[in-house]
Amino acid sequence: MNCIFIYNPVGGKGKIAKKLDLIVSELKQKYDEVEVYATKCAGDMARMARESVGKYDAIVFAGGDGSFNEVVEGIGGLDNLPELGYIPSGTVNDIAHTLKIPTNIKKALKIIRTGRTEKLDCMKVNDHYAMYVVAAGAFTSATYATPQAQKNHMGRIAYGFEGIKHNLKFQIFEIDCQGEKTSAHTDSVLITVMNSRFVAGFGLNKKASLQDGKLEVAIIRQKKNPNFFRKCGALFAVARLFLFGYRIKMKRLIKMEGSAFDIQTSEDVTWTFDGEKGQSGNVHIEVIPRKINMIVPQKLKKI
Numbered sequence: 001m002n003c004i005f006i007y008n009p010v011g012g013k014g015k016i017a018k019k020l021d022l023i024v025s026e027l028k029q030k031y032d033e034v035e036v037y038a039t040k041c042a043g044d045m046a047r048m049a050r051e052s053v054g055k056y057d058a059i060v061f062a063g064g065d066g067s068f069n070e071v072v073e074g075i076g077g078l079d080n081l082p083e084l085g086y087i088p089s090g091t092v093n094d095i096a097h098t099l100k101i102p103t104n105i106k107k108a109l110k111i112i113r114t115g116r117t118e119k120l121d122c123m124k125v126n127d128h129y130a131m132y133v134v135a136a137g138a139f140t141s142a143t144y145a146t147p148q149a150q151k152n153h154m155g156r157i158a159y160g161f162e163g164i165k166h167n168l169k170f171q172i173f174e175i176d177c178q179g180e181k182t183s184a185h186t187d188s189v190l191i192t193v194m195n196s197r198f199v200a201g202f203g204l205n206k207k208a209s210l211q212d213g214k215l216e217v218a219i220i221r222q223k224k225n226p227n228f229f230r231k232c233g234a235l236f237a238v239a240r241l242f243l244f245g246y247r248i249k250m251k252r253l254i255k256m257e258g259s260a261f262d263i264q265t266s267e268d269v270t271w272t273f274d275g276e277k278g279q280s281g282n283v284h285i286e287v288i289p290r291k292i293n294m295i296v297p298q299k300l301k302k303i
Contacts, residue, residue, distance in 0.1 A: 002033035003058035003085070006048050008067055009038045016062045016089050019105050023087070026109040027060060046074035058083045058295075060112060064090015068131055069274035072122055072292065076129030083293045085112035092275075094198040095132055098210065099296050099303070111297050118303055119290035120210040123195055125283055130273040131292070132196030132210075134285055136265070138170050138189045138220070138238050139200075140272045170234055172222050173269045179217075179258035186254065189234045190220040193261065193285050194246070200275075202242045211303050213289040217256040218246055260286035 005027060007016045016023070020036065027034045035056075039045045045061065049071040052059050059082050061071055067090065075081055087108040088096035095101075101108055123130045170189045177184045177191070194205045194216045205216055218241060222234045237252040246255065267281040296303065 001031050001057040002035070003027060003031040003060050003082075004035045004037060004048070004052050004056045005060045005062075006037050006039065006045055006052075006071075007062040007087075007089075008045065011063050011067065011089060015105070016087065023062075023105065023109065026106075026113065027085075030113045031058060043070065045070040049074035050078065053078045053081060056082055058085055060085035060087070062087040062089045064088070065092060065094050065132070065274050066090065066276045068095050069276050072129045072131045072274075076122060076124065076288070076291065081291070081293050083117050083295055085295045087112075092201045094196060094201065094275075097198040097201075098132070098196045098208075099294070100300055101297065112295050115295045115298050115300075117293050118211070118296050118300075120292040120294050120303070121195055121213060122288050122291045123193070123215065123285055124288050125271070125273060125285050126279060128273060128278065129288075130195075130278075132274055133192060133194050133199050134271055134273055134278070134283070135190070135192040135199075136269050136271045137173065137191055138234070140190070170222070170231065171269070172224055172226070173265055175219060176264040177217065177219065177256065178262045178264075179256050180260060181258065182256050184219060184254045184256060186219065186221045187224050188219050189222040190218075190238055190241075191263070192218045193263075194218070195287065200242065203245060204242060205246045207247065209303060211290065213259055213287055214257055215259065215261070215285065215287050216246055217254075217258075217261060219254040219256075221252045221254060260284070 009017045024034050037048050045067055049059055053075055086101055088101055088103045101111055125134055172187055172189055175186055175188045175191055197206050197208045220237050262284050264282050270280045271278040
């Protein structure tokens with residue numbers, strides 16, 4: 001068996017580059033051949049992952065949720081995918097938390113060597129792919145607008161500063177969300193479409209599964225031209241959603257579940273795909289069941 005190891009040399013304070021010899025040595029305990037590639041620019045991980053399909057038995061990669069998104073974007077449209085091994089080295093690492101993959105490099109490598117392969121759902125968003133969350137509205141731009149140097153220096157707190165700086169006024173936008181059995185039409189400050197248990201470091205959707213062929217949608221309603229008290233109400237609603245999770249009951253929250261959604265909104269609404277800047281305007285989001293071959297911990301029970 002052979003594998004390619006792809007990593008971002010500037011992500012995670014450069015700790016992956018410092019441990020490169022260890023990583024290659026550990027991977028060679030499982031794979032006969034190990035090739036290494038350091039990404040050079042945005043989108044390079046997606047390109048290399050795509051070009052690796054059919055050439056390697058495994059793609060092992062290091063990075064945060066944005067790197068995971070790049071790999072899924074790169075391989076999502078292809079068939080006969082290799083197994084994926086993941087070394088989390090980002091700021092938040094939502095997917096790693098969901099799959100209980102530790103950020104410790106040695107422990108993550110042990111999972112790659114000894115774990116089992118499971119087929120996981122991913123999402124198709126128009127003609128793109130995402131792994132665990134597609135969102136628009138309040139605070140969502142912070143994940144891609146925060147400079148890498150600031151994330152390296154401050155960690156998760158950097159997202160909070162960036163979110164407050166740019167999102168405290170809240171963009172209010174019209175949403176028409178059509179599912180197979182349910183629909184919603186409302187003005188909103190936040191919409192999230194989830195395929196995972198953790199979002200932005202919070203256990204937003206703790207009962208979710210990456211193997212059930214289902215997505216969960218949360219919409220925070222807000223009337224146009226709100227007064228001060230309604231603005232505060234929207235802020236508290238967003239905070240309660242992230243603190244107490246998708247299952248909380250509150251008047252401002254619309255919840256929907258299904259395998260596909262058509263969402264109509266204005267062109268000035270920008271979506272994030274796994275925390276990365278995605279498309280604007282209307283989107284069709286559907287789950288792609290059991291698409292991703294992921295190495296997970298041998299003892300992992302809930303996926």
